Amino acid sequence: MRGGKWHALIDKVYRELNLFVSARKVVGKKGAAGVDRQSTEDFSEQEIAEIKQLCEQLRTDTYRPQAVRRVQIPKPGSKQTRPLGIPTVRDRVVQTALVNVIEPIFDNEFHERSFGFRHGRSCHDALRVVEELLETDHVFVVDADLQGYFDTIPKDRLLALVSGKISDRRVLDLVKQFLDQSVLEELREWTPESGVPQGAVLSPLLSNLYLNELDHRMADLGYEMVRYADDFVILCRSQEQAESALEEVKRFVREAGLTLHPEKTHIVDSRVKSFDFLGYSFRGKLRFPRAKSHQKMVDTIRRLTPRKSGQSLEATIAQINRVTLGWFSYFRHCTWNIFDKYDGMVRKRLRRQLLKRHRRNPKRLCRTHRWPNAYFSERGYRSLRLAHSAYVQSLDGNH
Incomplete structure (x- = not known):
């Protein structure tokens, strides 16, 4: 050096x-x-x-x-x-x-509030910081979206940042x-004039480097910004502070040759309206999967539980467990009642399968006691609600 x-x-x-x-x-x-x-x-x-x-x-x-x-x-x-x-x-x-x-x-050189594609840092670390800020009354949120970020990074400016630390x-x-x-x-076949290719090994590092100045600038000005790759939020204690933060972001974006998505960039009072970050929706004290994440889960459950199925109930449940428990590992911080809803949906779909198999009247579904919740547990179903309760207890045990 x-x-x-x-x-x-x-x-x-x-x-x-x-x-x-x-x-x-x-x-x-x-x-x-x-x-x-x-x-x-x-x-x-x-x-x-x-x-x-x-x-x-x-x-x-x-x-x-x-x-x-x-x-x-x-x-x-x-x-x-x-x-x-x-x-x-x-x-x-x-x-x-x-x-x-x-x-x-x-x-x-990267800021501690940058969590994307970095060793020892994860989405959950970023979400934890957001939780802590919300709990300390940082409820006015600048929810910003960089339009086509990876494809619009100016190559010459990016190379200048690389050469700022490397002379080889x-x-x-x-x-x-x-x-x-x-x-x-x-x-x-063509050569793009700007951007870094999504999917290239080098792209995450270079994309982090290009937004590093924004991280430090916002922190130096006293703003609480949390970033994961090109997804970031700024949490403020007042509407006025949030508006000032957004103006600072706009200033940086202009200087950096980037573009904010006009329809996806806004200020939210999280006490009355939700905002999305890293797959979660936050509103007041509620935490739940964002609409797209929720719909993907619902569609997956439906796909795994068709009315007519040639496989055994145990095999179907094993498939469901692989999906739902993987999903839970990411969304375990959600408000507890969302897990009840998914459990209820799974059991309802499985009961419909069994009713079809036994040629019973599906209209009696809500009244039937032939297949109580315990019936599915005995055949291996891993309740998301119970998994969440165990997770919360493990947290309490560590304090």
């Missing part, structure tokens, strides 16, 4: 051990093939030769990334899609090796090559 900047880093990137560890990480995550159609299994079979070739190409400055394959994937709880970039396996390995070297340099020309060139990768979608 010299003059506040890091130099001579490229040799650490192409070190064989770093590439080997990176390859194992990429292969372990599986993932789809890129434009060269090489799968992670194919790469793994030739791992030693592939790593030696990457090492030599990076050492001699002859490595060149290939185009990113772009696919459209559905947005959760929506009929809309969002683009996902899929680099080749070789490019994912090199990006991982690059991140291993430069991430600690930048992460040390070859590392900077490598970052630039990844930012300038062409995109292939079906038969069309």
Whole structure:
């Protein structure tokens, strides 16, 4: 390190051990093939030769990334899609090796209220801070939405931020090559003028870096901002403070060449109106899944419990448990009665299955006592309400 900047880093990137560890990480995550159609299994079979070739190409400055394959994937709880970039396996390995070297340099500068894509930090950590702020009367919330954030980050400004900490020309060139990768979608290929590809290993780090100034600026001005990637809220004690905070955000966004979504950016008094953050809806003292998360859960339960089913009740319950308990692990902080509602829905759907199977009248569903709640528990159903009670008791036991 010299003059506040890091130099001579490229040799650490192409070190064989770093590439080997990176390859194992990429292969372990599986993932789809890129434009060269090489799968992670194919790469793994030739791992030693592939790593030696990457090492030599990076050492001699002859490595060149290939185009990113772009696919459209559905947005959760929506009929809309969002683009996902899929680099080749070789490019994912090199990006991982690059991140291993430069991430600690930048992460040390990131604000403590930035929680997205950082080691030792999670969505629940961010949600916990929001809870604490709401409990201390920070009830006026700036709920902001950056429109197309990943696709609109100005590349030149982003590279300037990277070069502010790194002076190794070859590392900077490598970052630039990844930012300038062409995109292939079906038969069309082009090079985006701005943005970082969603799905690239390097993108989370770079997207955090670009908003780091906003984190520090808002904190220096005394605002309570909590951010996870491009999703952030600012919690204030008055309407006036919230309005001032929003003006400061607008000022930063203009300077940074970004755009706030006009319809999704607003100030909310959380005592009377809900706001969404990281899949949760907050209103007053209530915490529940946001509408899209709720609907996704409802649709999943319906899909797993059709009127006619050829499998046993126990098999159906086992499928439901895998989904609902995974869902619960994320939404365990919700208000207790939401879990009663999901339990009730599951049991109602299972009773309808049994009524159909036994050819009984479905209109008697609400009056039947043939299949009480205990009947489903005995066959393995894991009640979300009981899971929540156990979770709350575990918290009480730790205090």
